[in-house]
Amino acid sequence: AANGTSAPGQTITVNIGVQQSIGPLWLAREKGWYEQAFAKVGAKVNWIEFQSGPPYFQAIASNRLDFGQVGNAPVIVGQAAGVDFKEIGITGTGRYGDAIIVPKGSHVQTLQELKGKKIAVAKGSAAYSLLYTALDKAGLKPSDVQIVPLQPNEAQPAFESGAVDAWAIWDPFITLETQQHGARVLANAKSLGVLVPGFTIVRTQFAKQHPDLVVLFLQVYQQALNWQKQHLDEAVEEYYKARKIDKSVIRTVILNSESVSAPVTPDVVASQQSTADFLYRLGELNRRIDVSAVVDNSFINKVNQSSGT
Amino acid sequence: MNPSNQDAVYPAVGMSRNAASDRAVTRLSHPRFQRAFAGRGGKLLQGASLPLVVLALWQVASSLGWAPETLLPSPVNIVRALADLVSTGELVHDIEISLLRALFGFLLGGTLGFAFGMAAGLSKHFEGFTDPTIQMVRTIPHLAITPLFILWFGLGEWSKVLLIALGAFFPLYVNTFTGIRNVDAKLFEVARILEFNRLHLVTRLMLPAALPNILLGLRLSLGVSWLGLVVAELMGSSAGVGYLIENASQFSQTSVVFVGLLIFAAVGKLSDSLVRWLERRLLRWRDSYGG
Amino acid sequence: MNPSNQDAVYPAVGMSRNAASDRAVTRLSHPRFQRAFAGRGGKLLQGASLPLVVLALWQVASSLGWAPETLLPSPVNIVRALADLVSTGELVHDIEISLLRALFGFLLGGTLGFAFGMAAGLSKHFEGFTDPTIQMVRTIPHLAITPLFILWFGLGEWSKVLLIALGAFFPLYVNTFTGIRNVDAKLFEVARILEFNRLHLVTRLMLPAALPNILLGLRLSLGVSWLGLVVAELMGSSAGVGYLIENASQFSQTSVVFVGLLIFAAVGKLSDSLVRWLERRLLRWRDSYGG
Amino acid sequence: MSAVTVELEHKSFHSEHGEVQVLRPIQLQIHPGEFVTIIGPSGCGKSTLLKILAGLDTEYRGSVWIDGQKVVRPGVQQGFVFQEHRLFPWMTVEQNIAANLSLRDPQIRAKVDQLTELVRLKGFERAYPKRLSGGMSQRVAIARALLRDPKVLLLDEPFGALDPFTRAHLQTALLEVWMRKKITMILVTHDVDEAVVLANRIVIMTPKPAAIQAVIPVDLPYPRQRVDGAFQEIRNQILRALSDQGVWTAAE
Amino acid sequence: MSAVTVELEHKSFHSEHGEVQVLRPIQLQIHPGEFVTIIGPSGCGKSTLLKILAGLDTEYRGSVWIDGQKVVRPGVQQGFVFQEHRLFPWMTVEQNIAANLSLRDPQIRAKVDQLTELVRLKGFERAYPKRLSGGMSQRVAIARALLRDPKVLLLDEPFGALDPFTRAHLQTALLEVWMRKKITMILVTHDVDEAVVLANRIVIMTPKPAAIQAVIPVDLPYPRQRVDGAFQEIRNQILRALSDQGVWTAAE
């Protein structure tokens, strides 16, 4: 058993949610690093795959999931829905990971020129909040453009066939479209000077019962992150084996994602709060939330201390 | 043989050939139920009893905190969300739009399904050429071909209506086809003797004979059309019940999702009842087992 | 009446009551087709002709660059992707897992649908209590209730199988029910005279009489089970054909998506052909229109 | 050996076009083991009456008793040969005869074989109804009813589709079964000769709404000879009664 | 007024259990406007023969000509009254009679009304088949065939389910139509009297596989009297021919 709360001889199963994305967590899964590390403390690992952010929170609410990594918008929605989880670190600040892109040959050069245009976006995604922030910064009201709610696989044909004029989307689509079809990035978090962080989350009850496992989780993640940085070519090769998409695309995506494992900084909290408020104003959230309520940096701090020593 | 057992298997002592003996069925069997479930209102009550029980249990479970509100909101909260949506007029608009889409899709797909089913039923050659392809297309998931629909038909109403039509096509196709192939060969011989022309062959023999199956296909097709909205309205809509659900679930507004489900269930049941009513009217000539 | 017209409406000069006259149908009508589409292989060729034409046009369109490769990959590329997936053994594994899920879901839902359809068909009271609820549940979209399935049954195989079962339930339910209610009242009278017990009433009257409809329900249920994978495998799976499609579309691997669609179509068609074969065997006693 | 008592007051059918009376009051006392034939104009209500006696139709005023017990539902005690043969199309000839009984039971098997022989369908045991001629189907239906040794056997024009010789053969066979098993027989026929050949009493029905017009006893010994003078006398009596009904264009 | 020439060599049915021969070579020359009745044992192949004549069954060796034209498909020229009535259950009586013809056409309307009267179904025009008795259904089928003025009318036991008087009435009516319209009639019956009352020639079939055993000409003037000596002579001749067939247990 990992700690005093569970009886000896009883093995704990840790449920980790993962997406088929390009990132260290996926690498760690492929390499079996979590299994190795958790076996040492007598815990088993159960990987659960998700196709998008919201189901993570359904699974947490059903006590079926313990860990996961999701984007900035899903955590806000999850918190507003009253799901009991904690953000225990960020996985990146998303300077390039989300963007508003326009197709090759588009005359749109500035955000202002989006006025009256059709923009595809998956509602409730990180790109969604980025889009609204961008519009806001450009002095446009949401009603000045036509928002077309589309999931990526529907948005792609709409974008490529010219049915929409712009697309607020994440990687690998940004890289795919820019590298292979000559699309252009109109704005991203960096150009807008905002944050679109990703988070590592844990089910609160689990964190209370097994705090040491939470630390261990972050430690393994850090290792994976380090490995990816040091063996970039090998990592690209791994992803390529699984995904079969252009290696240069993969490389760009890895570099764009700027993966980290870091505490949730006040900057991040502030950016999250403004996104939450903004979603509330849009009527998409039915209550106002305090995003700092789900932040818990104690675990990541412990990891950093131990690796620091 | 145990007579009380027999009573259950043969609820009607007389066959229900007409209204009078239909009444007799109720009168003669299960006298216990007679008072509670007699007549039209009684039938309604009978049908509603199961949902009401479930609803009550659900509310109790919610009140006791057994069901997490995020995933399964209490009936009271769902009603509250319903009232909210109705008061803004949003819901009525959503339903209107969705009904129109489903209707057009159903009309298009259903009509084609019926026509192809007829043609394939009537001609072995038509069947040989088209049926294998149709059966292949039948099990292609809608969710996976929406990109193609967007590519070909854009983001407007057309692609939604066509996607719904695609779904509505198959049940009517298969049922019409089977209905035709169930037509009694003896009656077909009569039609040949009387030299029915194409039109009469269809309208006076095949259609009425296949009607029970066609109406069944109609029921299934209507259901599928209605369900098709969920996927169709993923394609860039900003109104409709499917959109309502999709949007609410992106933002974890579970009680709104349930309002959407409620509407799906209600409209589904209504359209089904409509076809059943039609069935009773159109198949009066039948002499078949009444249950 | 124009005799050549008549020929088209009445493709068979003799009714196809047995093998001999079946052969006659082919012999006597449309002699042009005789050579090309005679026999078993011919039927295959006939059915494949439409898909082959589409495929050829598609390849031409792709080669000429009319279809964007990211959205509609050329057949050649799809085959290449297929070969890749097969060579790693991944695809076989995916198909295996999906087949098992669909099969279990179908068995569970289909059996229940059949049983409920039987019960509701046989008893007006059972119908009165359960049918309205079932008809309501029928049009509740799966996509929207997956969270509840996760809550109740977790993310394992159970919730997937149950979701598929839910879909498989309805076509068999509705078809069995309708089949029973189509049973000739005259034959039911005979069963009453001969004092059929419950078992025999079902096995020797209702079941065989409703068989054409039940088999139709089987076909539809199998199709729905198979299609249900797409939604079911959204719930935390890491293998399966539905997963394959979903996952590939996340990375815009369109040719892999099409491999998935291909498999959906192929398995769907296969299972359908199986039931049709069963149909031919089990319904040999019928004397009905042969097309 | 069962007595049948019929005390019918009224029977009508309801349709969209209103109520149609089919039977007027009918009193009839059939003795245990009696052979009664019913004869009457087409559409007068003979089949309806038989269904009431069988317990298949309970939508009427009045009562029917068999051995003092009120008939409320059908059953094997009241065997029935329907006017249309009503075979189960998915069963072969022998399966149709056995129906809900098991052909693997050697006793049933033997009886079924015997009956197939009796109705001259040897060689067709495994044939489905769609391969049978009209008369052959009718014979299967007769065998099916005979297998069950009912107390009362109701026969609705059982020999209508048979040629004279097969018909005569089956009439003889039926009489033999009747005498051996003492089944009470009620048989509807349109053949006056047949009525006289078989019956202890002949019931003549009026046109719709049907009532009993006359009951003619036949006190001739079996087997009966059609050329016999007494036979001819009864025959003519029946024809006279039928032609009295007024609605008939005397064509003979 | 159409001549029918039958030159059948062989007819058999195929089933799982192999081939069953039903018809042996049959040569028959029917004169224009002749009335032929066919009589033969149950299951011998009479209905099969009629279906071949109608063009419904083309799976045989040999040929059938009507007025020198080979019969290859069915049609209104060869009217058919089936052994079972085969009404369309979704059509009312008058719709069944009209079938594919329009009741709104005043000429059709008048003819349909006339025929409903003829078959004594006035008052049942709007009834569905499930509300008809056996005999009533059969009469609808007869009316349906008569409406179309075929050149050749094939009747498969058309009066089997009718009481003697309705039967006699319809026999008279059929003879009248025959004389007026000069339709060539081919009628299958099990009633020897009926065969003699109606026919110019009577064809007697052997048991299966059927061939023509005898053709008996009837040279009596219409309407024929059953009590007539010549009538009785022919009647007995037929019965003798039938009982010669050996398979029969002489029961009369």
Ligand SMILES: Nc1ncnc2c1ncn2[C@@H]1O[C@H](COP(=O)(O)OP(=O)(O)OP(=O)(O)O)[C@@H](O)[C@H]1O
């Ligand atoms: N289900 C029904 N609904 C309405 N009327 C009916 C129904 N069944 C029978 N009838 C009517 O009842 C009358 C008597 O029918 P029944 O079948 O008893 O006649 P039947 O004496 O047996 O005649 P047949 O000798 O022609 O068989 C007929 O006029 C018929 O139209």
Ligand SMILES: Nc1ncnc2c1ncn2[C@@H]1O[C@H](COP(=O)(O)OP(=O)(O)OP(=O)(O)O)[C@@H](O)[C@H]1O
């Ligand atoms: N579709 C079929 N398949 C196989 N055998 C058949 C088929 N139809 C008829 N038969 C056989 O052909 C023979 C003749 O049948 P048919 O119906 O012509 O007899 P029928 O002379 O009209 O007899 P009935 O007087 O009893 O009506 C029968 O032995 C029957 O079993």
Ligand SMILES: [Mg+2]
């Ligand atoms: Mg009758």
Ligand SMILES: [Mg+2]
């Ligand atoms: Mg016949």
